[in-house]
Amino acid sequence: MTTVSQYHQRTKHRFNRYAKGPETLDWDDQPDPFRRFEGCEIVSLPSPGEDLSVSWRQLDRPRQIQTQALSLDTLGLFLELSFGLSAWKQYGPDRWALRNNPSSGNLHPTEAYLINNVSALMPQGVYHYASYHHHLERRAAFSAAEVNDSLLIGLTSIAWREAWKYGERAYRYCQLDIGHALAAMRYAAAALGWRLQLLTVYNDQEIAALLGVDRVDEFVDGERETPDLLCRIDYKNADEFSTSIEREREILLETLQQADWYGKARSLGAYHMYRWSLIEEVEKAAEKRDHQLIGVSEAGQAVIESAGQANVSSIIRQRRSAQHFNQHAEAMPTSNFYRMLSMLMAENNPLLDVWPWRPATHLALFVHNVEGLSPGLYCLPRSQAALLTLRQQFSDQFEWRSVDQFPSLYALHDADLKQIAKALSCHQAIAANGAFSLGMLTEFKDNVEQSDWHYRRLFWECGYLGQILYLEAEALGYRGTGIGCFFDDEVHSLLGFSDDELQSLYHFTVGEALLDSRIQTFPAYGHL
Numbered sequence: 001m002t003t004v005s006q007y008h009q010r011t012k013h014r015f016n017r018y019a020k021g022p023e024t025l026d027w028d029d030q031p032d033p034f035r036r037f038e039g040c041e042i043v044s045l046p047s048p049g050e051d052l053s054v055s056w057r058q059l060d061r062p063r064q065i066q067t068q069a070l071s072l073d074t075l076g077l078f079l080e081l082s083f084g085l086s087a088w089k090q091y092g093p094d095r096w097a098l099r100n101n102p103s104s105g106n107l108h109p110t111e112a113y114l115i116n117n118v119s120a121l122m123p124q125g126v127y128h129y130a131s132y133h134h135h136l137e138r139r140a141a142f143s144a145a146e147v148n149d150s151l152l153i154g155l156t157s158i159a160w161r162e163a164w165k166y167g168e169r170a171y172r173y174c175q176l177d178i179g180h181a182l183a184a185m186r187y188a189a190a191a192l193g194w195r196l197q198l199l200t201v202y203n204d205q206e207i208a209a210l211l212g213v214d215r216v217d218e219f220v221d222g223e224r225e226t227p228d229l230l231c232r233i234d235y236k237n238a239d240e241f242s243t244s245i246e247r248e249r250e251i252l253l254e255t256l257q258q259a260d261w262y263g264k265a266r267s268l269g270a271y272h273m274y275r276w277s278l279i280e281e282v283e284k285a286a287e288k289r290d291h292q293l294i295g296v297s298e299a300g301q302a303v304i305e306s307a308g309q310a311n312v313s314s315i316i317r318q319r320r321s322a323q324h325f326n327q328h329a330e331a332m333p334t335s336n337f338y339r340m341l342s343m344l345m346a347e348n349n350p351l352l353d354v355w356p357w358r359p360a361t362h363l364a365l366f367v368h369n370v371e372g373l374s375p376g377l378y379c380l381p382r383s384q385a386a387l388l389t390l391r392q393q394f395s396d397q398f399e400w401r402s403v404d405q406f407p408s409l410y411a412l413h414d415a416d417l418k419q420i421a422k423a424l425s426c427h428q429a430i431a432a433n434g435a436f437s438l439g440m441l442t443e444f445k446d447n448v449e450q451s452d453w454h455y456r457r458l459f460w461e462c463g464y465l466g467q468i469l470y471l472e473a474e475a476l477g478y479r480g481t482g483i484g485c486f487f488d489d490e491v492h493s494l495l496g497f498s499d500d501e502l503q504s505l506y507h508f509t510v511g512e513a514l515l516d517s518r519i520q521t522f523p524a525y526g527h528l
């Protein structure tokens, strides 16, 4: 078995045994969720919180959204809507920040960096985005021989932040968070009339070198960052770049070798009670080593149009995870249910264009309370090609009745699955009390056999779909919650899987949220 497969098997939660994690947690000694570099020049960004006059429904036709000129204002807005704070919460003596991008356990392993080669914007260089201060820390200064107009954004993960609480399974959550962050960037870019391209041509070693996270002496041992992905921000929305992606890669790799680097990462503070060597092993094994250049996907077209009048910026800032659902809520209208499902399909969601690979994630849905649909188990293949595989893998007890109003959805089995969904999601009531919950089934075996790094890509895809659900639910007046805690093989055996052809990597739930009035809310950037 490969290291990646071993990792995957070993980090499954089981009814009788959770994946290995810390035995005790000292909540007063949590790793700092805000990375800071000391000794860097700071570039202030204009005050956060500005609203854009783009409504949610306009996202159905992103090419028609007016393109905002690139400036520190618009760049700041892009960063804020992707990774900035959304609120502070307080319960008794505990106070914590929430962000526009969600994160498993609110631990936020994801860090964001810009590589700026637009000299009119700010001095060329590599910048770390510090979301607490909403400013940029200039990690590197360079002057490219060939100045071009490119602006890249890169993401990395600090696995320790997540492993502090979740132990060995944490690596999975870091990858899911990357998927959420990628989608968060895509939606933020769309609100500004920009696009985003995932640059598959870089391997991890190159991304690490460009972002400076391979400069191990500048990070505390055990708190280093691993590279995840790099995107080009298409702020002209026109594909009009003076330099090709390959040429730009050559320029940047050469230029960054001569760059002057500044600053050191401040310690995240917490005492390292455990060292999760399995995570270090899987990080190494799942490194991306290829340089395959894949272009942007063709943009989809919404088939069920949004009626959402609210600002995109306000939807993004108000997005929250539901902690409780109203189990007595009225049934969700099918139009809302189908709108959400349709936006998960590449051919229907223009903002899935940043995902360059074919869909490899499909849904098993536990429908609890949707108008006109019998409660029960449903399946949504996200590609026609996958239907056959799914039918072969699922138990042959299921019916596979195509749903009239939404033919790509299949009804498999009518039943009240609330208690089963709850039990499978680590006994969390949120999986039972909403309108529906679901498991994301990935084409696991083929992808991971092709390349170990595809393991990460499958999680990213799930995270991306999760972020779409969060935002679409919010825009429709509902609320979602990502569910990373579920009993893997118990889900698989319910569906009838006999091998690892398909594996569930993420769960999600949507419904009418109940608010906890004991928790107080404060403005995101009141501290500035």
Ligand SMILES: Cc1cc2nc3c(=O)[nH]c(=O)nc-3n(C[C@H](O)[C@H](O)[C@H](O)COP(=O)(O)O)c2cc1C
Pocket (backbone or CB within 6 Å): 098, 099, 101, 102, 103, 104, 105, 106, 173, 176, 177, 180, 319, 320, 321, 322, 323, 428, 430, 481, 482, 483, 484, 485
């Ligand atoms: C990958 C991932 C897994 C999550 N798993 C769970 C879960 O199992 N149970 C839960 O109640 N919340 C879960 N959440 C929700 C997070 O706890 C939540 O995003 C975080 O506390 C930040 O709050 P916010 O989403 O309201 O900003 C998950 C979120 C993500 C992104």
